[in-house]
Amino acid sequence: MSVFESLQRGIRLANRSKRIIVWILLASLSLVAVPTLILSAAVEDSLGKSEAGQQLAEGYSDRWFQEYNEQASGLAATFSPTLTGIGAVLDGYDGIVSEGVSTGSLAVLGIGLAYSLLWVFLAGGILTVYHEGIGPSFAQLLTFSSEYFGRFLRLFILTGITYLFLYRTLAPGLDWLVDELSREVIDERIAFAWTFLKWIPLLGVALATNLVADYTKILLVLERRRSVLLALLRALRLVWSSLGRVVLLYALLFLIGSLGFFLYWLIAPGVSDSSWIEVLGVLVLGQLFIVWRIWVRLTFYASQLELCRSLR
Numbered sequence: 001m002s003v004f005e006s007l008q009r010g011i012r013l014a015n016r017s018k019r020i021i022v023w024i025l026l027a028s029l030s031l032v033a034v035p036t037l038i039l040s041a042a043v044e045d046s047l048g049k050s051e052a053g054q055q056l057a058e059g060y061s062d063r064w065f066q067e068y069n070e071q072a073s074g075l076a077a078t079f080s081p082t083l084t085g086i087g088a089v090l091d092g093y094d095g096i097v098s099e100g101v102s103t104g105s106l107a108v109l110g111i112g113l114a115y116s117l118l119w120v121f122l123a124g125g126i127l128t129v130y131h132e133g134i135g136p137s138f139a140q141l142l143t144f145s146s147e148y149f150g151r152f153l154r155l156f157i158l159t160g161i162t163y164l165f166l167y168r169t170l171a172p173g174l175d176w177l178v179d180e181l182s183r184e185v186i187d188e189r190i191a192f193a194w195t196f197l198k199w200i201p202l203l204g205v206a207l208a209t210n211l212v213a214d215y216t217k218i219l220l221v222l223e224r225r226r227s228v229l230l231a232l233l234r235a236l237r238l239v240w241s242s243l244g245r246v247v248l249l250y251a252l253l254f255l256i257g258s259l260g261f262f263l264y265w266l267i268a269p270g271v272s273d274s275s276w277i278e279v280l281g282v283l284v285l286g287q288l289f290i291v292w293r294i295w296v297r298l299t300f301y302a303s304q305l306e307l308c309r310s311l312r
Contacts, residue, residue: 001310003249010303013130017298020126023138024118024294025287031114120156123301124148127221130302151220154228159213166205174198211250212239214300218308242311249307257296264289 001009125145129136136144175198215235216228225231239246267285 001306003245003252003307006249006307006310007252007303009306010299010301013302013306014295014298016135017126017129017295019135019138020129020141020298021291021294023141024122025291027118028115028290028294031118032111035111116156117153119297120152121145121149123217124152124221126298126301127218127305130305131221148220151226151228151231152217155213155216155220155232158228158232159209162209163206166202166209170205171202174202207250211246212236214304215239215246215308218301218305222305222308222312238308238311245307245311249303253296253300253303256299257293260289260292260296264292 122141122145124147125136125141125143128144128148129141134140177198212232212235215238216232219225219231219234219238220228223231223234225234264285
């Protein structure tokens with residue numbers, strides 16, 4: 001089976017997974033329901049005490065936000081104008097990478113970890129459904145997911161350790177190397193180029209780790225393996241022996257996911273005067289973007305599963 005055939009089959013499987021998409025969307029919304037209410041209450045409380053809050057009826061007020069930001073703490077401190085539009089996707093990542101884990105970002109990190117664990121739990125069930133070619137009930141999906149959760153959790157921890165190693169060890173080493181190479185450089189363009197180039201090996205190793213982890217999950221399901229380590233070694237051999245096809249499929253899937261991200265970046269509005277209809281439209285657009293991301297994740301699973309079956 002060619003890479004493009006695997007991709008086509010994967011897209012068809014993902015398109016037939018409407019119920020799974022709805023279940024994951026509802027589960028995702030349930031994870032953020034309580035934090036959203038906490039944040040909403042903090043904003044409402046601030047508006048009730050601030051005269052500057054009255055200006056928000058006519059548009060965004062930086063004066064109100066400065067007052068709010070001085071008093072906010074914990075989860076409430078994560079609210080900012082950058083959370084509008086594409087900033088809602090990028091703001092949390094940027095804060096953790098550039099500033100470390102603060103009190104506010106720790107709350108966001110906790111929600112992100114819960115969301116990741118949701119996918120760790122469901123991945124085995126989704127792969128089993130695609131492998132068996134069945135339209136599952138909710139109970140069946142939970143049963144399949146429970147069967148592989150322990151193994152997928154161990155793989156998740158192992159992958160997390162690898163990412164932590166990159167962040168704590170490789171990244172500082174590359175920072176030191178870039179500082180040494182650009183120490184006596186006068187041209188800012190050259191200094192910027194070195195700074196940009198340092199992210200290439202980091203991103204490459206991170207993507208390679210993610211790629212091997214994906215095929216480890218698939219082999220755990222296809223071959224019903226109980227040993228995560230043996231499945232990982234098997235995945236390494238499979239990826240290395242068919243590196244061209246594996247990487248090409250991954251690149252195509254990455255481009256598909258990036259397309260939706262780019263379109264959302266173009267369409268999603270920032271801070272501006274808005275009517276209730278516009279606010280509702282933004283809310284719907286945000287949910288459609290989440291559905292798109294879920295569909296892309298399912299397409300990754302299905303397409304890589306199809307390619308892995310043909311390679312075996």
